[in-house]
Amino acid sequence: MTPTATEPLPPDFFDPDCPVRTVPVLGGKKWTWKIMRCLEGGPRRFSELRVPLVGITSKVLAESLRAMEYDGVVSRTEYDENPPRVEYALTPLGHTLLGPMDAVCAWSRQNLANLLEAREAYERDEDARAGRSR
Amino acid sequence: MTPTATEPLPPDFFDPDCPVRTVPVLGGKKWTWKIMRCLEGGPRRFSELRVPLVGITSKVLAESLRAMEYDGVVSRTEYDENPPRVEYALTPLGHTLLGPMDAVCAWSRQNLANLLEAREAYERDEDARAGRSR
DNA sequence: CTGTATCCTGAAAGATACTG
DNA sequence: CAGTATCTTTCAGGATACAG
Secondary structure, three states: OOOOOOOOOOHHHOOOOOHHHHOOOOOOOOOHHHHHHHHOOOOEEHHHHHOOOOOOOHHHHHHHHHHHHHOOOEEEEEEOOOOOEEEEEEOHHHHHHHHHHHHHHHHHHHHHHHHHHHHHHHHHHHHHHHHHHO | OOOOOOOOOOHHHOOOOOHHHHOOOOOOOOOHHHHHHHHOOOOEEHHHHHOOOOOOOHHHHHHHHHHHHHOOOEEEEEEOOOOOEEEEEEOHHHHHHHHHHHHHHHHHHHOHHHHHHHHHHHHHHHHHHHHHHO
16 A cells, blocks of 8 residues: 555555545635634534634635535534524534544644744745756 | 533634634645645655646645645655656654544544434435425 | 635646647 | 646635525
């Protein structure tokens, strides 16, 4: 599964049709990770989610929640009240995703300094090269 | 840091300007995770990477590698030969990212069945609802 | 309050052709 | 071989208005 560097990587190293590709939490989906974090502490209603997700529109929030519901990581519970109340929560499956997510988030936090330093170094080298050729 | 469900989520729950947001491996960047996996076994040259990354164009591969180099997770080594040879490899920082990434990938593999089942259930319910209202 | 319906924009990705 | 240069496409995301 992990070929060494001396042998060529096979063309079928990745399955282009692998359904994992379409898991929202892995692909684009700008807000998914943040929504997960907002639901970590317990159920939240729609308007409650909009507060910390500064800048999100109701359209995008609704779309994101629907995609997550589709994948079974979020549940939607409608209460027949007036005014209407809808609560979103992590499913058991969603909860199991928190751990892996935390690993990546922790990495980001721990290596933020390294990252910023790498970017500065990269730009310094760019400047040096451009300076010489000029 | 993790508010309970009974207290409201503060508007500053997330820092909109947090640089972590721009880490390629966390945001969009369709190919980043796959490129990481290709480099896991050791250094690879440009054309070698194109084989398993079925469908990627040289333009997008070059852009992706540059972004990863910028963030310090990939190194680029140019050998002064003819024909030219360039090798890409994971940096030490890049290697530390493999662990967290694996956690998410493992989750995807382990829960793929649950995911597909959730999607089917979702679509069944949709059909049921549409059927009733029709 | 919890959304949907439109329309629009910008950035990422793809197609194609070409260069040192 | 290892890219760059253009041009086109695509689509997630945003703005705005409105509905149950």
